[in-house]
Amino acid sequence: MIRRISVACLCIVVLAFLLMPDMFRPVLQPLVAEGMPPIYDRANLLMLTLAHLGLVVAAIIPSAILAVSLAIFVSRPAGSEFLPLSRALTNFGQTFPPVAVLALTVPLLGFGLWPTLLALFLYGLLPIFENTLAAFVTLSPSVREAAAAMGMTPRQRLWRVELPLALPLILEGGRIATIIALSTATIGSTVAARSLGEVIIAGLNSNNLAFILQGGILTAALALLISEVFSFVIRRLQYTQQAR
Template sequence: MTEWRRWVAPLGWLALLLAACLGMAQLEGAFRWIEPDSRQVIYDRAAFLTLLGRHLTVVGVAAVLAILVGVGAAVAVTRERGRDFLPLVSQLASMGQTFPPVAVLALAVPVLGFGTLPIIVALLLYGLLPIVRNTLAGILGIDPAVREAARGMGMSGAQILRQVDLPLAAPVILAGIRTSVTINIATAAIGATVGASNLGDPIISGIVNGNTAYVVQGALLIGLLAISVDSLFARLTPTSAR
């Protein structure tokens, strides 16, 4: 029973998100109060559930790539042969987040064209820093005596990585992934400006047409999605790493 209660919050937020996607039209009266002079107050150019699926796909693909690149790079520079590159990797990851996603899109669109690919590139760069930083902190924070004990047991470098470093650093790494994904859920909305249809569509459409109701609808769903995902990670992350 206790284990089941841990999942009440994530499932509750997810249910609320799905209810909002499917029942947005039922809130027309409330949105009419926000935009009393608009002919239409419920965004209907695409189903909200469809936009949610596209949003999750973009964020999910970017997250998988960021995890592979970020964790892989951090692990490589914590090995004996790669330690000289540790400052370089840290600086490159920091630059990726300080570079505005809008600027990344502006540079990527002429090369990659309009659509989903440019926003995936932007989210990948923007989401690397928390993953790289936490992976480095997790691995470098392991007591050297633990590794020495593993070597004394005859473990190879690969075995120490798989059976000692990554398991012990996992809670800190997961916390970095949690931060990266949660940030990118909101950042992905700008993809609507380059033809990557997602939950940013109502927001951009609302801004262009001066319809605040559209903006609120998109922001509400993105907020619920971010809370749902963050709540899920909170249940997966040990208390000590939260």
């Protein structure tokens, strides 16, 4: 109950700040030198936040599709020999720093959205792949045997039995990947992608602590709220499975 109240309060504060930032001016004013703006005024904070979230969603969805597909493929007898290659591909995204991805892809893709999307896409592969693979590998053989005994084809077993049972663990991987992407997306502003990193960079350039805090706290708050949404859905799925 306390957790839900805390999440609701955080959501209200974030919405209030995005919709009516001037309400928080007295709180942020002491953090800046005289004559400097305490509220970021070079762009609309709500639009920047939506752009930041859009960047994350646009990267994580294709990352999840590829990672889940790879994990399902290598968990089948026909694809098991490709497991080392799949692991190498998904590990590449985590071992290659996002800043390096941006530096290498800007000459090819130009400044803006695409280099950042590629970096976030690569960073999201590993947690989703490993969680999906673990979900399928640890699935009880008796479940597959029971489904086969009912006359289900391999495709029916996958969609009707295996995927629903694996979904909580897959979503946990999605939760981790999304939180990583939310924080990593801020570096996209170094190559002119619209994100909350723009607020942080503006604060660093102008020595404005209020700007830095706005960008950092908004990013952290979004990560907490989205993590709670994922956790709630995962708990509901697990409860439903246990109740059957």
